[in-house]
Amino acid sequence: MTLKMTTRAVLLASALALSPAAYAETPADTLVVAHTIDDIISLDPAQTFEFSGNDVNNNTYDRLVDFDPLDMDAGFKPSLAESWEVSEDGLSITFTMREGVTFHSGNPVRAEDAAWSLQRAVKLDKTPAFILTQFGFTAANAEEKISADGNKLTLTLDKPYAPSFVLNCLTANIASIIDKETVLANEQDGDMGNGWLNTNEAGSGAYTLAAWRPNEAVQLAAYEDYWQGAPAMKRVIVRNVAESSAQRLLLEQGDIDVARNLTPTDVESIGSVEGVKIQDEPRGRMMYMGLNQKNELLSNPAVIEAMKYLVDYEGITGSFLKGQFTTHQAFLPLGYLGVLEDQPWTYDVEKAKQILADAGIEGGTITTRIRDLREYIDVAQTLQASMAQAGLTLEIEQMTGAQVLDAYRAREVPIFIGEWGPDYSDPNTNAATFAFNPDNSDEAKAVGLLAWRNAYAVPEEMNEATVAATLEKDAEKRAQMYKDIQAQYQAEAPIIPLFQRIEQAGLQDNVENWFSGGAVTSVIYRQVTKGE
Amino acid sequence: MTENTGAGGNTPGASRPDPSARNALRRRRARSIAGTLLSLSLTLLGLLLVTFIIGRVMPIDPVLKVVGDRATQAQYDAAYVAMGLDRPLVVQFFGYIGDVLTGDFGRSISTGQPVADDIKRVFPATFELATLGTLIGIFVGVPLGVIAAARKGGIIDQVARVVALVGYSMPIFWLGLMGLLIFYGILGWVGGPGRQGIIYDGMVPSVTGMILVDSLLAGDWAAFRDAFSHIILPASLLGYYSLAYISRMTRSFMLEQLSAEYVITARVKGMSESAVIWRHAFRNIAIPLTTVIALSFGSLLEGSVLTEIIFSWPGLGSYITRGLLSGDMNAVLGGTVVVGVCFVVLNLFSDLLYRVLDPRSK
Numbered sequence: 001m002t003l004k005m006t007t008r009a010v011l012l013a014s015a016l017a018l019s020p021a022a023y024a025e026t027p028a029d030t031l032v033v034a035h036t037i038d039d040i041i042s043l044d045p046a047q048t049f050e051f052s053g054n055d056v057n058n059n060t061y062d063r064l065v066d067f068d069p070l071d072m073d074a075g076f077k078p079s080l081a082e083s084w085e086v087s088e089d090g091l092s093i094t095f096t097m098r099e100g101v102t103f104h105s106g107n108p109v110r111a112e113d114a115a116w117s118l119q120r121a122v123k124l125d126k127t128p129a130f131i132l133t134q135f136g137f138t139a140a141n142a143e144e145k146i147s148a149d150g151n152k153l154t155l156t157l158d159k160p161y162a163p164s165f166v167l168n169c170l171t172a173n174i175a176s177i178i179d180k181e182t183v184l185a186n187e188q189d190g191d192m193g194n195g196w197l198n199t200n201e202a203g204s205g206a207y208t209l210a211a212w213r214p215n216e217a218v219q220l221a222a223y224e225d226y227w228q229g230a231p232a233m234k235r236v237i238v239r240n241v242a243e244s245s246a247q248r249l250l251l252e253q254g255d256i257d258v259a260r261n262l263t264p265t266d267v268e269s270i271g272s273v274e275g276v277k278i279q280d281e282p283r284g285r286m287m288y289m290g291l292n293q294k295n296e297l298l299s300n301p302a303v304i305e306a307m308k309y310l311v312d313y314e315g316i317t318g319s320f321l322k323g324q325f326t327t328h329q330a331f332l333p334l335g336y337l338g339v340l341e342d343q344p345w346t347y348d349v350e351k352a353k354q355i356l357a358d359a360g361i362e363g364g365t366i367t368t369r370i371r372d373l374r375e376y377i378d379v380a381q382t383l384q385a386s387m388a389q390a391g392l393t394l395e396i397e398q399m400t401g402a403q404v405l406d407a408y409r410a411r412e413v414p415i416f417i418g419e420w421g422p423d424y425s426d427p428n429t430n431a432a433t434f435a436f437n438p439d440n441s442d443e444a445k446a447v448g449l450l451a452w453r454n455a456y457a458v459p460e461e462m463n464e465a466t467v468a469a470t471l472e473k474d475a476e477k478r479a480q481m482y483k484d485i486q487a488q489y490q491a492e493a494p495i496i497p498l499f500q501r502i503e504q505a506g507l508q509d510n511v512e513n514w515f516s517g518g519a520v521t522s523v524i525y526r527q528v529t530k531g532e
Numbered sequence: 533m534t535e536n537t538g539a540g541g542n543t544p545g546a547s548r549p550d551p552s553a554r555n556a557l558r559r560r561r562a563r564s565i566a567g568t569l570l571s572l573s574l575t576l577l578g579l580l581l582v583t584f585i586i587g588r589v590m591p592i593d594p595v596l597k598v599v600g601d602r603a604t605q606a607q608y609d610a611a612y613v614a615m616g617l618d619r620p621l622v623v624q625f626f627g628y629i630g631d632v633l634t635g636d637f638g639r640s641i642s643t644g645q646p647v648a649d650d651i652k653r654v655f656p657a658t659f660e661l662a663t664l665g666t667l668i669g670i671f672v673g674v675p676l677g678v679i680a681a682a683r684k685g686g687i688i689d690q691v692a693r694v695v696a697l698v699g700y701s702m703p704i705f706w707l708g709l710m711g712l713l714i715f716y717g718i719l720g721w722v723g724g725p726g727r728q729g730i731i732y733d734g735m736v737p738s739v740t741g742m743i744l745v746d747s748l749l750a751g752d753w754a755a756f757r758d759a760f761s762h763i764i765l766p767a768s769l770l771g772y773y774s775l776a777y778i779s780r781m782t783r784s785f786m787l788e789q790l791s792a793e794y795v796i797t798a799r800v801k802g803m804s805e806s807a808v809i810w811r812h813a814f815r816n817i818a819i820p821l822t823t824v825i826a827l828s829f830g831s832l833l834e835g836s837v838l839t840e841i842i843f844s845w846p847g848l849g850s851y852i853t854r855g856l857l858s859g860d861m862n863a864v865l866g867g868t869v870v871v872g873v874c875f876v877v878l879n880l881f882s883d884l885l886y887r888v889l890d891p892r893s894k
Contacts (some may be wrong), residue, residue, distance in 0.1 A: 032730050038854060041598070041644045049600045125610075127603045198644045211734060213653060214643035215854065216846040219734065237730055241844045245709055246725040249717045255724050400857060402592045405601060423602065445605040 025254045029234040031511070031528055034241040034250055035260040038215045044197035045117075045176035047126040051421070051522070052238075054173045056218055058522040059236070060104075061176035061203030062227075064095055064114060064153070065167050067425075069515040069524040072335075075164075076171050076425070080109055080204070081153070084167075090160025090473070093167075097151040101227040103179035103204045111148035117178040118146045118155075120192050128174040130448070131424050134432075135159075135166060162478055164337070165470050168426030171521065178202050206231045206526035215240050220525070231526040251276055251506045257530065258514060259506035264322045267504050275509050280323070283421075284333045284519040285501035286430075287325060287379070290408075290416035291494040293455040297366060298414060302359030303392075304494045306352040308345040310386040311379075311498060315347065320378045325499035330486040331434040333500050335519025337475065338427045338482025344490055352390045363391040368415040369407055372398045376417050379498075383417075409447040411455050419501065420450065425520035427482045428470050434495055435485050436466045456494050568880075576872045577629070583868045584625050587861040594859030598641050615641075628865065637869070638862035642854055647866035650851065655870055656741025657727060658847035661767055661839075662832035664744075668771025669778045670825060676775065677782025681790060682809050692779055699776025704769065708842035711765050723762035725844035732758045766843040770836055774828045781824045785817035818889050826882040833874045 026032045037052040045057050066079035078084075081095035101109040119142040122132050136158025137145050145156045157166065169175065179202035183193035186200070193202075201209040206228065207220035220236040239256070241247050247259035248266040252273055262270065262278075270276050291298040291307060298304070313327040330340035370380045377398060384394040394415070399407075407413050422429040437451035437458040438444075446452035465485050472478040489495075503516045510531040517523045596603075599611045612618060616627070631638060637647035680692040715722045723729055727743055732755045736747045744763065747755035789795060790813055798808045837849040848867055855863030 026730055030730065038642075041642060043644075049602065125607065127600045127607055129607075130602070130604070213846070214640075214645060214650065215851070216653075217733065237733060239726060239730075239844065240846070241725055242841050243709075243725070243844075246712065246842060246844060249712055250724050252717065253720070253724055255730065400592065402596060402858060405596055406591070406593045409596075447608070448602050448604050 025508075026257055027235075028530055029232070031233040031236045031258070031525060031530070032256045033236065033238045033258040033260060034247040034256045035238050035258075036242055037218060037238055037240045038242070040212070040214065040218075042198045043201060043209070043212065044126075044194055045173050045178065045203075046121040046124045046129070047194065047198070048173055049126075049128045049423075052218075054522040055238075055517075056209065056212070056220070057173050057176055057201075057203075058205075058517070059207045059220060059525050060201040060205040060209050061173075061178070062101075062109075062205050063172075063175050063177060064170050066171060067518075067521050067524070069527050070513065072518050072520075076167050080114065080177050086163050090157075090163075092154055092156045093163065095153040095155075097153065098227065099151065101204055102225055103182065103202060104208045104223055105179050105182045105202065107179050107181055109177060109179075109204050111151050111153040113180045114153045114177050115146050115148035116180045118175060119143055120178070121174050122146070124192060124194060128172070128423065131169050131172045131174050135161065135169075159471060160473075161470055162473050164475060164478070165426050165428055169424050172424040173522070176203060179204070207236060210235075226526070228526070232529045233525060236525050248506065251508070254508065257508045257511050260503070260516070262504055262506050264320070264324055267323055267506070270506050277507050277509055279505045279507055279514055281503045281505065281516045282326070282334050282519055283501045283503050283516065284335065285419045285421040286328065286331065286333055286497050287375075287417070287419050287499040287501070288331075289383075289496045289498055290413070290450065290454040291496070292411065292414045292416070293457070293494055294411060295366065295414045297361075297364040297392075298494065300359065300361065301492070302355050302361060303364075304492075304496075306355040306390060307387075308496055309348040309352040309355070310383060310390060310392075311345070311496075312347040312382055312386060313343075313345070313498070316379060316382055317499065321375060321499065323504055324375075324502055326502055327498070328500035329490060329497050331430045331489060331495075331497050332427050332482060332486060333422065333430070333519045336422070336425075336427050336430075338469075338479035338486075340483045340486035340490075342487070342490070347386070349386055349389045352386075356390060356392075363393070365393040365395065366414050367395040367397065369397045369399050369404050369413050370417055371401045371404045373401070380415075380417050383415075408453050411442070411453055413453075416454065422520070427478075428466075431466045431469065431482060431485060434497075435462050435489055435493070438463055450495060454495055459488075459492075462488060572876050575876070576869065579868060579872045580629065580632075580865060581625065583865055584628070584861070587856070587859070587864055588621060590856070590859065592857070592859040594641055594861065597858040597860065628862075632865075632869065637866040640855065640860055640863040640866075642858045642860040642863060647862045650863065651848070651866055651870055652741060654846055654848050654851045657845060658833060658840075658849065660742040660744060661763060661770065661836075661845060661847065662829060664763060664767035665770030665832050666774055666825065666829040668768060669774030669828060672771070673775030673778030674782050674821070677779040678786055678809060678814060680779065681783045681786030682805070684787065689783075692783065696776040696780045699773050704773065704836070704838050705842060707772075708766070708769055708839060711769060712842065715765055721761075722765045723758060725842070727759065727762055727845065728755070729758045729762070766839050766845060769839060770832055774832065777828055778821075778824060782817065782821060785820055786813060789813035789816050819886055822882050822885045822889065826878040830875050830878050834871050 039050040040053045041050060042048050043053055043056055045061055048054060048057055062080045064079060064081035065076040068074060068077050080098055080101060082098040084093055084095045086093050097111045097114065103109060118132060121129055122137045122142040123139045125139065147154050182202040183197060186196035187193045188195050199212065206223055206226045208223050210219040210221040212218050217240060218238045222231045222234045224230045241250065244261055244263040244266045247261060248270060250256040251259045267278055270278060291304055293299045317325055317327055327343060328334060329343050329345060332339040370376050380396050384396060387394045404413065408416055433450045435458060437446065437449050437456060439446065440452065440455060440457040444452065451458050462485060465481060469478055469481040472481055505514060505516055507514055512529045512531060513527045515524050515527065595608055595612050595615060595617065599607050616624060640647050640650050643650055676692045680689040683689055716724050736743065736750050736752055736755045739746050739749055743759040744756060747759055795808055795813055798812055834849060837853050839845065840847045840850040848870065852864055852867035855867065
């Protein structure tokens with residue numbers, strides 16, 4: 001009897017398994033995205049600094065100013081702030097809040113909420129807080145310098161910064177406007193709701209957070225009362241799918257609408273599949289090579305110069321980084337104000353040899369640590385081969401990302417190959433880390449600055465120029481200042497920008513207006529539609 | 533012999549249970565249970581200590597995971613203190629043990645959520661997969677092993693050998709991707725990566741966390757069918773690896789039994805071959821086989837990291853691995869406790885089965 005039942009159960013199970021399952025397309029009002037989202041550790045805008053966390057918050061919260069995904073060329077636009085006015089001395093900016101906007105809780109969005117949100121971010125002082133505190137806000141003065149009066153919000157700055165600089169910083173995730181009442185109702189031990197907001201949201205964005213299961217999925221639901229109109233996609237489901245080939249299969253089967261982590265091989269094979277398309281989008285991340293100036297050989301200007309000619313730019317972007325990176329040799333990514341598009345270096349081993357010979361350098365060995373990520377290892381090995389041709393030996397130790405980062409922050413990586421993503425949409429975001437290092441001593445422990453990590457003693461005039469560019473009000477002049485800094489940087493700096501990241505999203509043909517975030521922001525879903 | 537003198541006596545008083553003997557038996561049992569519990573707790577404590585030390589000597593900085601690449605030294609230092617890493621290692625360890633005893637496994641730094649919540653979410657996913665995988669391993673592996681032994685050198689034995697060899701040597705990553713490509717990509721017989729299809733996501737109320745069970749409890753056949761179509765491929769893959777092991781072990785156990793004298797006697801007495809194999813020899817291998825199956829199940833419960841990655845299966849294996857790689861010691865220790873407890877429970881369970889299956893132990 002038991003045996004019979006078991007047999008029956010097995011037969012039933014086999015029948016279930018082997019009958020072709022009906023896999024329809026994803027529902028018309030649901031957007032299903034496959035992405036690697038295992039980096040989310042917090043959803044509190046004051047704390048979130050990971051790519052996937054920003055991707056969520058960019059849709060659940062609004063800021064005073066925001067980008068329009070359908071008109072990125074326009075730059076930031078009024079969002080929760082309807083308008084703003086800069087004082088004559090340039091030291092304060094007063095925002096007029098938009099009327100009639102509500103948070104997901106139904107509470108109205110007030111200037112008081114905006115002031116509290118920014119004060120909170122400054123006081124909590126989590127990693128991204130520098131985006132706001134660079135304007136002179138501190139935990140002690142936050143309430144005085146960030147104040148609300150009626151529907152006006154006033155920011156009082158310590159210097160007359162370029163308004164575009166301040167406003168660009170206000171588009172960052174940390175400047176998200178939070179529902180004060182809802183969050184304070186969930187405050188614990190004076191944490192200003194940090195514990196609660198790590199896993200919940202209290203925003204006014206186009207989507208509400210329906211669920212977040214770490215390393216598994218994020219579900220967003222449309223906010224029907226959104227002030228810019230309810231979004232077309234009523235549900236957005238982002239599933240954590242780590243493998244590119246799995247993402248590709250899901251896309252080809254119609255089980256997802258968007259695949260965001262496809263390797264060049266999978267992109268190529270998708271190209272020939274009907275009903276699926278690839279959308280290229282330059283992102284802000286830059287791959288660069290940092291030559292640590294603590295290393296005697298690498299601190300020789302001739303070696304720095306020669307290294308720029310030992311990277312096979314075209315070979316790399318034409319093979320293993322195909323489609324996913326484009327050669328870009330300035331520290332500001334394409335898409336930023338003041339980007340320098342000059343590409344002064346080409347792959348030229350003979351020239352590198354000549355430079356080294358002229359300087360009397362007869363070879364040398366460098367041992368470096370590279371993160372065990374295929375792309376970085378491949379770049380390092382290509383470099384190893386070309387350096388060998390020029391008489392330099394590169395020994396590579398592979399390590400995990402955490403190990404390399406640890407060593408890098410301790411200034412112990414001779415040649416660093418990795419990526420840097422901008423923190424906000426103003427050119428200062430990269431200038432202030434690549435081209436600014438006022439104190440190069442070990443004691444300064446300026447671990448956040450790439451120049452310091454590579455022990456690059458930035459020339460005084462470049463430090464000053466970087467600061468001066470934050471104060472220039474005329475956009476054109478400001479752009480030129482950054483171009484000048486980048487040109488000087490290309491001429492002498494030991495940190496060599498190599499490539500800019502291109503995101504290649506695989507989309508179903510019917511997905512329109514997909515926007516991964518471009519160079520300056522994170523993904524936005526509210527404008528996405530699905531046709532027939 | 534000595535036992536018989538008391539229990540088998542003919543005096544009327546002896547037929548009533550002797551209270552002092554009963555108490556002695558109880559005391560002995562209690563002592564044995566206490567001893568077992570003590571040794572189990574010490575085993576778990578040792579396991580935690582080793583994991584803790586490995587975690588601390590690993591050159592991975594958990595603080596950086598929390599504060600991120602851009603943190604200033606001051607922010608880093610503040611997080612270092614907030615995470616209690618400035619305390620001596622011994623204090624940290626016993627502080628952790630103290631918390632665990634009160635049911636607090638701490639908060640994971642890689643998910644930002646309490647480890648207990650994380651485990652409640654990831655363990656059922658692994659348990660469901662491992663159970664189905666082991667069932668496949670048993671239902672296919674055991675008969676295959678028995679037949680291979682009974683017809684040693686025959687065609688089935690050869691097939692079983694090749695199946696096992698392939699199972700041992702084929703990288704699971706490759707096999708998983710091929711399986712997905714063929715059964716999901718080309719044939720469309722099974723569901724893709726993930727535990728459920730999108731339209732069923734979050735539709736079935738979570739009771740046990742095992743979607744197959746939950747959908748049955750909810751009486752939602754469509755959701756069950758969907759979940760089954762997603763689990764069957766990764767479970768078959770794990771089942772294949774476990775059947776490779778189980779079938780080989782079954783075969784060698786059976787070969788040993790089939791050459792034993794009692795089998796020859798049974799055959800000489802004219803007993804049918806199937807009765808010899810199944811009723812006599814197989815019964816005798818049931819005991820060691822139980823251990824083999826329990827061990828195989830235990831190793832699947834640890835989570836198969838690669839399978840979980842390929843099939844986007846949010847299970848315990850990838851949870852622990854991710855924790856280890858980001859210095860998330862609370863997650864790793866929490867996961868270790870679960871794995872440790874699983875092995876302990878499986879051990880107890882197979883001990884119990886021994887008693888049921890082996891008359892001598894009574």
